[in-house]
Amino acid sequence: MDQRLFHAAWSGDVDRLLKEVEANPTILHTIALEGGENPLHIACLAGHLNFAATVVQLRQQFSWELNRNGFSPLHIAAACGHGEIVKELLKVDLGLCLIEGKERKIPLHLAVIKGNVEVVRELLSSRLNSIECATALGETSLHLAVKNSQFKVFQVLTQHLKQVNREDLLNYKDFHGNTILHLAVSRKQYEVVELLLNGLVISKEKMELNSLNMSGLTPLDMLLMFQSEAGDREIGEILIQSGALKAENSQSRAHVQEERSNHHDTRVHEHTRSPAKKMVDYFKYDNLNDSPSKVRNTLLVIVILITAATYQPALSPPGGTW
Numbered sequence: 001m002d003q004r005l006f007h008a009a010w011s012g013d014v015d016r017l018l019k020e021v022e023a024n025p026t027i028l029h030t031i032a033l034e035g036g037e038n039p040l041h042i043a044c045l046a047g048h049l050n051f052a053a054t055v056v057q058l059r060q061q062f063s064w065e066l067n068r069n070g071f072s073p074l075h076i077a078a079a080c081g082h083g084e085i086v087k088e089l090l091k092v093d094l095g096l097c098l099i100e101g102k103e104r105k106i107p108l109h110l111a112v113i114k115g116n117v118e119v120v121r122e123l124l125s126s127r128l129n130s131i132e133c134a135t136a137l138g139e140t141s142l143h144l145a146v147k148n149s150q151f152k153v154f155q156v157l158t159q160h161l162k163q164v165n166r167e168d169l170l171n172y173k174d175f176h177g178n179t180i181l182h183l184a185v186s187r188k189q190y191e192v193v194e195l196l197l198n199g200l201v202i203s204k205e206k207m208e209l210n211s212l213n214m215s216g217l218t219p220l221d222m223l224l225m226f227q228s229e230a231g232d233r234e235i236g237e238i239l240i241q242s243g244a245l246k247a248e249n250s251q252s253r254a255h256v257q258e259e260r261s262n263h264h265d266t267r268v269h270e271h272t273r274s275p276a277k278k279m280v281d282y283f284k285y286d287n288l289n290d291s292p293s294k295v296r297n298t299l300l301v302i303v304i305l306i307t308a309a310t311y312q313p314a315l316s317p318p319g320g321t322w
Contacts, residue, residue, distance in 0.1 A: 001031050001034065001036070001037050001038065001039070001042075002020070002027060002030075002031070004016070004020055005017065005020060005027065005031070005039050006037075006039075006042060008020065008039070008051075009039040009040075009042035009043045009046070009048070009051060009055075010042055010046050011046075011048075012043065012046060012048030012050065012051045013051070014050055014051050014054050017039070017051065017054060017055070018054070021058060028058060028059045028062075029059075032059070032061065032062075032065070035068075036067055036068050037067050037068070038055075038062045038065055038067075038073075039051075039055050039062070040052060040055045040056065040062040040063065040065075040073040041062075041065075041067050041071075041073055041076060043055060043073075043085075044073040044074075044076040044077040044080070044082065044085055044089075045076050045080060047080060047082045047085065049082075049084050049085050049088060052073070052077075052085050052088060052089070053088050056088065056089070056092060060092055063089055063092045063093070063096060064096070064099065066101055069102060070101045070102030070103075071101045071102060071110075072096065072099050072101060072107070073089060074086065074089045074090075074096045074097070074099065074107045075099075075101050075105070075106075075107050075110055077089060077107075077119075078107040078108070078110050078111040078114075078116065078119050078123065079107075079110035079111065079113070079114050079116075080114075080116075081111075081114065081116040081118075081119055082119075083116075083118050083119050083122060086107075086119055086122055086123070087122060090122075090126050094126050094127055095127075097123055097126055097127035097130045098127060098129075098130060098133065100133075103135050103136040103137070104133075104134070104135050104136040105135050106130060106133050107123060108120065108123045108124070108130045108131070108133070108141055109133075109135060109139075109141060109144055111123060111153075112141045112144045112145050112148070112150060112153050112157070113144050113148050113150070115148070115150040115152065115153055116153075117152055117153055117156055120141075120153055120156055120157070121156060124156070124157075124160050128164055131157065131160060131161070131164075131166065131169065132166070132169065134172075134174075137174055137175050138173070138174040138175035138176075139174050140169060140172055140174075141157055142154065142157055142158075142169065142170065142172070142180050143172075143174050143178075143180060143183060145157060146180055146183045146184050146187065146189060146192055147183060147187075149187070149189065151189070151191050151192065154192060154195070155195070158170070158195065158201045161201070162201065167201065167202040167203075167206060168206070170196065170201070170202050170207065171206075171207070171208040171211065173211070173213070176213060176214050176215075177212065177213035177214035177215070178213045179208065179211050179213075179219070180192070180196065181193065181196055181207075181208075181209070181211075181219045182211075182213055182217070182219050182222055184196065184219075185219040185220075185222045185223045185235060185239070186222040186223075186225075186226045188226075188232070188235065190234055190235055190238075193235050193238060193239070194238060197209075197238055197239070197242045204242065204243075207242075209239075209242055209243055209244050209245075210243075210244060210245050210247075212247060216247055217247055218244065218245060218246060218247050219239060219244060220236075220239050220240070220244040220245060220246050221246050221247050223235055223236055223239065224246070
């Protein structure tokens, strides 16, 4: 980019911008061909509202361009917390909310990471489905809020979920299989855990309390794995009171329920079979559960019993013979 335009954008000098454009009407088009930073990127970074609005009037296409770091002007304004510039850019097109930058992050993701609450509210109100967008690592805005310890932003996001009836996103997993609860527990964020499990944001029936991540761990396993002195007991208590289980116990409970179901089905099946069929099935060889040695031993016992039964009348005839 021309250094004169760069300095004008960085200082917010609108008069200088207009003079440069008047002297060379193609100067903004030339910047577009160069790629990389444009004056709107710089103005959004520096926070100059009037300069940004003037650039948008002169060349609206700048609003959609990504710089060398993979961020649009709206990404930059959202990350820096320049709410008025965010509003000005949204006048161009609300679709700018969904433009994907580096690692498929949208402007909302950067606002969440930086904890810019008012910008988050503005972006959510402008494009309702932006909260559903995930990064290249499968992280929603909720994951990013927890990972970056932005509890106030997390509250705003959960309130929005209730308004749009998308509480199910609280059970969404990233590419490592971690839910919001996994992350909150591993980072010892008691406020987030309590908010998720008090039943005010999402009903306890809908909250997947014992979901397994890619490592086969439940949130309670995460607590036991990442032990520290801060908040372990309090978080552990609220998890257990809510019904949290370790992975082994969760799987055992599921196995018991499956066994009970199978046992019930077996009893029903047994009741409908004939006595002859039951006898045949009783003596049928099971190649999964019966080993060859077990079968051989069983057959040997049967042969001995048959042999004994055969010779018994000869040795002890009825009525007795001396």
